[in-house]
Amino acid sequence: MDHEIRNRPSFANIKLNLSAGESIVAEADAMASMSGTVTMSTRWSGGVMKGIAKRLFGGESMFVNEFTTESEGELILTQPFPGDIECIELKGNTMFLQPGAFIACDPGITLGLGWAGFRMLIGGEGLFRLKVSGEGRVWFGAYGGIFQKEIEDEYVVDTGHLVAYEPSIGVKVGMAGGLFSSFFSGEGLVTRVSGPGRIYMQSRSFDGLAAWTNSHLW
Amino acid sequence: MIEFACPECQKKYKVDDKLAGKKAKCKVCEAIMHIPELDDDDDVIEDVPVEEVAAAPPRRRRKAGSAAERGKTIRGSSDYFDFEISQRPDFALVTVNLDEGQQIYAETSAMASMTPNIKLKSGFKGGLGKTIGRALGGESLIINTFSAEEGPGEVTFAAGSAGDTAHHRLRDSELYLQRGAFMLHSDGVEVTGKWGGAKGFFSGKGLVLLKASGDGDIFFNSYGAIMAIDVTDEYIVDTGYIVAFEDTLDYNVSVLPGLRGGSKLKQLFFGGEGLVCRFSGQGRVWIQTRHVQTFLSWVNGFRPTKNN
Numbered sequence: 001m002d003h004e005i006r007n008r009p010s011f012a013n014i015k016l017n018l019s020a021g022e023s024i025v026a027e028a029d030a031m032a033s034m035s036g037t038v039t040m041s042t043r044w045s046g047g048v049m050k051g052i053a054k055r056l057f058g059g060e061s062m063f064v065n066e067f068t069t070e071s072e073g074e075l076i077l078t079q080p081f082p083g084d085i086e087c088i089e090l091k092g093n094t095m096f097l098q099p100g101a102f103i104a105c106d107p108g109i110t111l112g113l114g115w116a117g118f119r120m121l122i123g124g125e126g127l128f129r130l131k132v133s134g135e136g137r138v139w140f141g142a143y144g145g146i147f148q149k150e151i152e153d154e155y156v157v158d159t160g161h162l163v164a165y166e167p168s169i170g171v172k173v174g175m176a177g178g179l180f181s182s183f184f185s186g187e188g189l190v191t192r193v194s195g196p197g198r199i200y201m202q203s204r205s206f207d208g209l210a211a212w213t214n215s216h217l218w
Numbered sequence: 219m220i221e222f223a224c225p226e227c228q229k230k231y232k233v234d235d236k237l238a239g240k241k242a243k244c245k246v247c248e249a250i251m252h253i254p255e256l257d258d259d260d261d262v263i264e265d266v267p268v269e270e271v272a273a274a275p276p277r278r279r280r281k282a283g284s285a286a287e288r289g290k291t292i293r294g295s296s297d298y299f300d301f302e303i304s305q306r307p308d309f310a311l312v313t314v315n316l317d318e319g320q321q322i323y324a325e326t327s328a329m330a331s332m333t334p335n336i337k338l339k340s341g342f343k344g345g346l347g348k349t350i351g352r353a354l355g356g357e358s359l360i361i362n363t364f365s366a367e368e369g370p371g372e373v374t375f376a377a378g379s380a381g382d383t384a385h386h387r388l389r390d391s392e393l394y395l396q397r398g399a400f401m402l403h404s405d406g407v408e409v410t411g412k413w414g415g416a417k418g419f420f421s422g423k424g425l426v427l428l429k430a431s432g433d434g435d436i437f438f439n440s441y442g443a444i445m446a447i448d449v450t451d452e453y454i455v456d457t458g459y460i461v462a463f464e465d466t467l468d469y470n471v472s473v474l475p476g477l478r479g480g481s482k483l484k485q486l487f488f489g490g491e492g493l494v495c496r497f498s499g500q501g502r503v504w505i506q507t508r509h510v511q512t513f514l515s516w517v518n519g520f521r522p523t524k525n526n
Contacts, residue, residue: 010308010380082380083309144376145305149331157331161376176329177338185340185362186326192334201331203311203376211327212378213517215398216510 003137009084009145014077014104023068025111026077026104031065035073041066045111053113053128066107077104079141086146086200087139094133094167097140101163106136140164144204151195159189160205168197186211222254294385296435298322298404303383307443310383312375312402316366324362324375324402332364333371339363361409375402377439384444384461384504386436392465395428398510399438399461406434429465438462442508453497458509464501471495 001022004015016024018038031040044050045064052062067075079085085103088095096114105111114131132138142163149155151169158176165171172194176187193199220237223230224244231251233242238255292303299320302313311330314322326340340362364373377383386393388407400409409430430436440461447453449467457471474494497503 009305144380145309145311147305147311154334155331156334156336158329161330177340181338181340181362184326184360185329185338186360187329187338187362203305203309203330204378204380205330205376208327208376208378210378212398213514215378216514 003087003139005085005087005139010082012079012083012085012141014085014087014139016075016077017072018067018069018075019072020070021068023066023107024075024104025107025109026065026067027102028063028065030077030079030103031067032076032078034067034075035069037071037073038067038069038075041068050113064111077139079103081141081143083141083143083202083204084146085139085141087137088164089137090132090134092133092135094131095138095164096167096169097130097132097138097164098162099128099130101140101142102130102132103139103141105132105138108136109134109138140200142200142202143206143209144202146200146202148198148200150198151193153196154192154194155199157191157193157199157201158187158205159191160207161201161203162191162193162199163202164200165193166197166199168195169199170194220254222251224249224251292385296387296404298406298435301385301435301437303385303437307382309380310377310439312383312437314373314375314402315370316364316373317370318366318368320405321363321365322373322402322404323407324364325400326360326362328375328377328401329362329364330374330376332373335366335368336364336371336373337367339365375437377401379439379441379510381440381442381506381508382444383437383439384446386438386462388430388432388434388436390433392429392431393436393462394465395430395436395438395462396460397427399440400428400430400436401439402435402437403430404434404436407432407436409436438504440504440506440508441510441513442506445505445507447503447505449497449499449501449503451498453503454494455497455503455505456509457493457495458511459505459507460495461504461506463497463503466501467497467499467503469495469497 001019001024002017005012006015007013013032018024028042034040042063042065045062090109102111110133112131112133113128115128140163146163156176159173162171170193172192173189174192175182176185176190182188219232220235221230221232224247229244229246231242233253237253240253242251242253243249244251290306292306294301299317299322300315303310304313305311316322316336329338332338340360342360383401395409403409407430409428411428438461444461456474463469471493
């Protein structure tokens, strides 16, 4: 099945052309439109308990939708916020996604929850991260543009800008500078990632948007 | 040699100095080009203004199809550092490469990522008066200083809102910035508040300005795309769309000509807005293609109201 990510980067959406027997798994509210020949079935995301866990901790919905067709048809998937969408192809390897980033995947992909550690909760990144593994494509989205970076040793990312990373990447939360600077700089806590591996970042953050909005509402 | 690019197809040309100021036809698209005058200053950067370099197709450095490549990336270097503004105009991201010991000063919360050898220090810069001036200009009291220690480093900066970022090189000149537009500056630049009169500051209608002066680089961001307009005579901009302008311009805030002497009803329809800034003289104005207050009042209508 071929796919195309269109209207990048602001209003990116995924257009998929399904042939007979092919299917795609998508986040519960991702479908924008589809051909009449495409049928949708809703199921728990990896079982009842796992589904609830994903809702509670992974920032994703309890259910996923599976789209199939007996002939052929097209499917358009979107994400809730303005921003870019990226596609990665997994060949038996694993990728971690930040809560809320997942949009869709091929049926060969397993969605799981990974423990991110208590420190990540302090950093505002959530206690868990979404673990995608298996064979196939994964689509994930961001608020803002998506850009990737190969990390050799260490790199500092402001919280809220990290979207996805490889399992070889170590993440820990630290202060942006000294005690005074961390508190007054507006940067607060940052995520320190260590390589080797690849990370995906978004060029805007929800915190930044909220701060900008609040500063103008007076 | 004079280096320039065709304004239509971006084909780059190098021509002999004696052709300065003459016209030529582009070999590719046959558009008529004006060959720029030779700049006596041997500073290479300013021979081709940054805005024109921006239009050149981005170098294929990243993986094809990656987000950073699609926009028109601005690359440039100053006396202090190399920089790159990518992902324009939707979600502009500024990447600054600092050599050891170099510094850049940023608005709070602007940092998106950095190499671990960059040290962040925040503090009040420029004394009490200037700090308060900045605060009145809609900026934080605090300025963050990023400095590279033990080798070169990289910092990326992003604004809070969706939009573009522009770079301007100050050469012992002054630039006025709209409320909230300031993002970064290099050494040699001072950002202060400008007292635009009580009306401007407190009514929320007039111009609330920051003044950047000195010799160095300044980066400012917008909500929406940024357009640079070279004013040669007179130009009128709605106050909400101004991002920055050079101090060589005279400016005068007034009611939109069509509203002048109009009834209260007319002004009501404009929601109390309708103030424009009339620029005259010679200089550059940067305007944004979206209006912050209009957007936020639109959003505000959808926010749930508290029922106490």
